[in-house]
Amino acid sequence: MNRLLPLAVTEAVSRKRGQTLVGPISLRLEGQGITVVIGPNGAGKTSLLSLLHGIARLSSGTVQWACPIEEARHAQAFVFQRPVMLRRSVLENAAYPLRIRGVAKAEARARAADWAEQVGLGALLERPATVLSGGEQQKLALIRALIIEPEVLFLDEPCASLDGRAMREIEEILLAARDRGTRLVMSTHDMGQARRLADEVLFLFRGRIHDSGPAGVFFDGPATPQARAFLRGDIVE
């Protein structure tokens, strides 16, 4: 059972220097599965995820988790489009979230090694994380997010600029996480990936949720002309 959900967002807006990045957004996040956020560049996908996760400023409106905010912040994780690698070994990168939660060093390392093994980073444990390839870094960022067994995981285009094999590996990790009960919210610009993973779709356009629905319904026949055009591959501005 997910303590954090449902997440209720009402009229949430994020502004920076007078410019509206995203919003007003109203949505409800509940149940299980993967919510995929799609939309043209600059529609506010990253801003929306940051806003929900709590790393972007909430200028007005509310973002309400089902539990107290500190508890909610502690039980969620975020994977960035460009993975941020700590200047440490692969093992210590993966163990870091456990260490800051007070898990003993030996146990944190053992669990980190275990996760790394599962995603095929087992041979690279002692390497500095900064010298890994793009795909390996993203996988490391992913297990670093998953190692705390978050109840909600946000991913901002986790497969941008990755090739087919790395993308498939990452999708497998994501599906496994979903099956363990983690609620996933991810943005992507890859429509193939959106169709493969989505249980629910949010179509973002000019900072607002323009269209949304269960994946099957949405991909079969989006309600709005913009979403239809976007799915067709037309340029939507």
Add this chain to the structure above:
Amino acid sequence: MVDLWSGLSQAFWLMVTLDPELVEIALRSLRVTLSALVVASLIAFPLAAMLAVRRFRWRRTIIALLNALMGLPPVVVGLIVYVFLSRSGPLGVLGLLFTPTAMIIAQTIIIVPLIASIAHQSIRELWAEYHDLLISMNVTEWQKMHTLIWDSRRALLTAALAGFGRAIGEVGAIMIVGGNIDHATRVLTTAIALETGKGEFALALALGFVLIGLAVAVNLGIHWLGRTERGGRW
């Protein structure tokens, strides 16, 4: 030129024979400066990390001040420390004037701004890189500072070495607060000043070469310990 050569040879013989007086002075130099370096680093590193991580009202002012104080004139620092530690001064009861402790205090004050400024530069860059991740992981302020200090340890080593270089070659402040007392507070730099004053150029040069050798040896030693040259990673 003759002085230079005789200085070199004298330095050579002083070292080969492990002249007890030279050894005593050199060890005191090392002890004073390394102590000052440790104390200064313990102050400067957390200060640098705090200035990078926390946003408070006087942050910019403090950074600007630290940068300005990098060029703090040692003689003035020595004078101020002297006033504080002298019998009639506020800390006179401690009886620290003309002791190695007074020299450590003066050197610490001189190098804290230098180490903190250099450390702040590199920690700030690392913070820009880590910012989103650490905010997302919801780490505490302490954990942020700890992570940043640990992950920029190589850059901090460079900052510490800069501080060491400034302290070991410093003469103005320790001359004033130490007094260059034989067997008590005489160190390499004050001994050089003394011998030069007496016209003993060869001996002064010899001490100078020992000082340079010491500085180079400590730098190499720390580099070797930190393995900064290995693989060039990070």
